Amino acid sequence: MAEILYLVIPCYNEEEMLPITAKAIMKKMDTLIGEGKISPKSKVMLVDDGSKDKTWEVIEKLHGLAQTDIFTGIKLSRNRGHQNALLAGLMTARNYADIMISMDADLQDDINAIDGMLEKRAEGCEIVYGVRSSRETDTAFKRNTARAYYKVLEMMGVEITYDHADYRLMSKRAVDALADFKEVNLFLRGMVPMVGFKSDIVKYERNERVAGESKYPLKKMLAFAIEGITSLSVKPIRFITALGVIIFVVSILMLMYFLIDKAFGNTERGWASTIVSIWAIGGLQMLAIGVIGEYIGKIYLETKARPKFIIDINLEEK
Numbered sequence: 149m150a151e152i153l154y155l156v157i158p159c160y161n162e163e164e165m166l167p168i169t170a171k172a173i174m175k176k177m178d179t180l181i182g183e184g185k186i187s188p189k190s191k192v193m194l195v196d197d198g199s200k201d202k203t204w205e206v207i208e209k210l211h212g213l214a215q216t217d218i219f220t221g222i223k224l225s226r227n228r229g230h231q232n233a234l235l236a237g238l239m240t241a242r243n244y245a246d247i248m249i250s251m252d253a254d255l256q257d258d259i260n261a262i263d264g265m266l267e268k269r270a271e272g273c274e275i276v277y278g279v280r281s282s283r284e285t286d287t288a289f290k291r292n293t294a295r296a297y298y299k300v301l302e303m304m305g306v307e308i309t310y311d312h313a314d315y316r317l318m319s320k321r322a323v324d325a326l327a328d329f330k331e332v333n334l335f336l337r338g339m340v341p342m343v344g345f346k347s348d349i350v351k352y353e354r355n356e357r358v359a360g361e362s363k364y365p366l367k368k369m370l371a372f373a374i375e376g377i378t379s380l381s382v383k384p385i386r387f388i389t390a391l392g393v394i395i396f397v398v399s400i401l402m403l404m405y406f407l408i409d410k411a412f413g414n415t416e417r418g419w420a421s422t423i424v425s426i427w428a429i430g431g432l433q434m435l436a437i438g439v440i441g442e443y444i445g446k447i448y449l450e451t452k453a454r455p456k457f458i459i460d461i462n463l464e465e466k
């Protein structure tokens with residue numbers, strides 16, 4: 149028996165893009181159902197992440213389409229960001245689905261990769277990661293920063309799949325396991341590998357966004373990058389500790405040098421060295437406090453254990 153697939157798609161201000169995406173996906177789902185690769189009960193779960201435009205109206209319209217009942221959706225009570233919206237979708241869809249595939253609303257992830265994912269699933273995989281085979285459609289800036297970032301993450305001891313965004317298949321079993329991760333600060337592509345189980349990758353070409361604009365401006369990208377490091381690794385704190393030790397040792401050596409120098413009668417000293425060291429130490433201390441503060445802030449937010457999302461409407465329950 150073919151399994152029930154739920155495609156989970158977070159949408160934020162995607163009124164322009166959604167009709168185009170829906171059309172392409174509807175065709176794809178029909179084909180997959182026709183080929184018997186997925187159950188006819190399969191659906192597309194559109195998550196409205198508190199959009200300010202008509203996204204929810206579009207979702208409701210798709211849900212009400214006479215010629216298909218493939219579209220369903222949930223509406224979050226407000227904008228919570230891509231990661232939370234995705235999690236909300238997965239946590240809702242697991243009540244109805246055997247397998248879930250998460251993807252973006254902008255068709256940048258090639259929907260034809262779904263076939264490959266389903267094949268891996270048939271081989272017994274619980275998680276299948278979609279991996280970009282090239283990044284040609286990205287700007288050189290995004291490509292290079294991404295590469296550097298993966299390197300940094302690796303240095304921090306984080307297990308991550310290169311060039312994998314959040315396009316992936318997960319079985320209900322894997323999503324149930326993910327539900328046990330109670331952290332509030334989400335970096336899903338770093339968390340999912342911790343779930344374990346048999347997993348594999350499927351390569352695909354990433355397309356350009358067809359309509360609408362990226363919801364990830366540089367500032368958000370940076371915040372997300374820091375989130376990735378601090379929520380998965382404590383190495384930055386250790387690094388600073390090590391740096392502190394080194395600087396302390398160096399300063400002791402310098403002190404000894406000056407004392408010996410003075411013993412030989414060289415008392416004429418410029419103030420430059422003094423000022424420079426004060427600034428250097430001051431800067432380092434501030435950096436250290438900043439890094440520690442980042443973690444304390446995280447602890448603060450985690451202990452509050454606020455809900456990661458609140459669902460306003462679930463079309464599946466109507």
Ligand code: UDP
Binds near residue numbers: 160228230
């Ligand atoms: N998104 C979301 N909430 C947000 C921002 C983005 O649900 O606060 C969705 C967005 O609608 C899209 C996906 O997350 O489906 C990825 O966003 P986008 O394509 O803008 O990011 P990029 O591909 O440029 O990294």
Ligand code: MG
Binds near residue numbers: 252254362
């Ligand atoms: Mg995109």
